[in-house]
Amino acid sequence: MMDIDAHVRRLWRHRGTTLPVPRRGPRQQLDLDDILDAGIALADAEGLAAVSTRAVAAAFGKTPMALYPYVGTKEHLLALMQDHAAALPDWEDPATSLADALGAWASALYEVYLAHPWLTERRWSQATTQGPNEQDWMERLLRILDSWRIPAPARTPAVTMLYATVAATAETDAAYRRMSQEGMSEWLAQAQATARQIPDLARRYPLSTSLEPVAAQWQDSPRASLTAGVGILAGALEPAAG
Numbered sequence: 001m002m003d004i005d006a007h008v009r010r011l012w013r014h015r016g017t018t019l020p021v022p023r024r025g026p027r028q029q030l031d032l033d034d035i036l037d038a039g040i041a042l043a044d045a046e047g048l049a050a051v052s053t054r055a056v057a058a059a060f061g062k063t064p065m066a067l068y069p070y071v072g073t074k075e076h077l078l079a080l081m082q083d084h085a086a087a088l089p090d091w092e093d094p095a096t097s098l099a100d101a102l103g104a105w106a107s108a109l110y111e112v113y114l115a116h117p118w119l120t121e122r123r124w125s126q127a128t129t130q131g132p133n134e135q136d137w138m139e140r141l142l143r144i145l146d147s148w149r150i151p152a153p154a155r156t157p158a159v160t161m162l163y164a165t166v167a168a169t170a171e172t173d174a175a176y177r178r179m180s181q182e183g184m185s186e187w188l189a190q191a192q193a194t195a196r197q198i199p200d201l202a203r204r205y206p207l208s209t210s211l212e213p214v215a216a217q218w219q220d221s222p223r224a225s226l227t228a229g230v231g232i233l234a235g236a237l238e239p240a241a242g
Contacts, residue, residue, distance in 0.1 A: 007076045011083055011131035020069070030060060030070055036084040039077060040116065048118035053077060082122045083131030086112055088140065098148045099234035105141055106166050106230050110223070113170035117178075120171040150237050158237060165229050173222035 009017040010032060019032065038059040043051050053064040053074050060067075071077040089108055094100035113119050141162065145155050179187075194201065202209045215224040 003072055003076075007072050007079070008130075010071070010076075010080055015132045030062070030067075032070055032080075033084070035060070035067065035070055035077075036081050039081045040085050043081065043118045044116055048078070048121050051078065051081070078122065079131070082119060083133045085116045085119060086133045086137065088133060088136040093144055093147075097234070098144075098150075098238055099231045101144045101148065102141075102162065102234050103227060103230045105144060106162060106226060109137060109166045110170050110173075110226060113167065114173060114177075117171070117174035120167050120174065123167075145237075148237075154237060158233060161233055162230070165226060165233075169222040169226040169229075176219050176222065 006020040009020055011017075013019050013032065035056060039051055039056045042055060042059075053067050053071070056077065057064050057067040067077075071080060089112070091104055091108055094104055138159070141159060142155065145158060150158065198204070213221065214228055215221045
């Protein structure tokens with residue numbers, strides 16, 4: 001329980017809790033924000049798999065054990081990084097429509113995911129997170145739904161759909177950005193090979209092969225899909241608001 005208490009104190013260190021301090025040796029040799037910044041920079045550059053207490057500690061010339069009093073376990077480190085990277089930016093909620101207000105929220109979270117693509121691997125439902133920045137995102141979204149008088153029974157499904165849609169589209173967008181020219185060529189080559197080998201593909205799958213693109217450029221499809229998806233959800237919620 002003490003480890004959990006210490007983790008919560010670290011998460012909420014800028015919102016009223018006091019940081020646990022090392023029991024041995026000089027106090028505050030390291031700054032927790034600096035540690036998390038180093039971990040986030042490593043994850044941004046090399047992916048979440050590259051992050052370990054050893055790798056982060058090495059950035060400060062420390063051993064993994066020296067880092068433990070500051071962050072706890074590796075899972076605690078990742079949860080702290082997640083919340084630290086997900087700080088809520090400033091924006092005004094559009095008052096023009098529910099779709100615009102939800103779209104602004106979704107777009108802001110989308111940009112956070114693009115800045116830190118590894119966040120899509122860290123689910124908001126993970127119990128070790130529950131930090132202040134995560135709570136800020138949830139509260140901001142629920143405030144929008146409340147201001148547009150969306151009934152309480154519809155709010156939880158709406159929140160689930162919005163988080164899932166933002167994460168999925170941002171993950172696809174990030175994957176497109178990482179795709180090399182060779183990867184794009186291979187994708188196109190396979191599509192062409194499929195057309196040659198399965199000439200009646202359109203007859204077999206008439207609906208899926210006739211889908212209209214949501215954007216002129218395929219690289220823009222994830223963001224366009226997010227915008228369209230938020231609009232569809234808002235359209236479904238508005239009648240419930242009466």
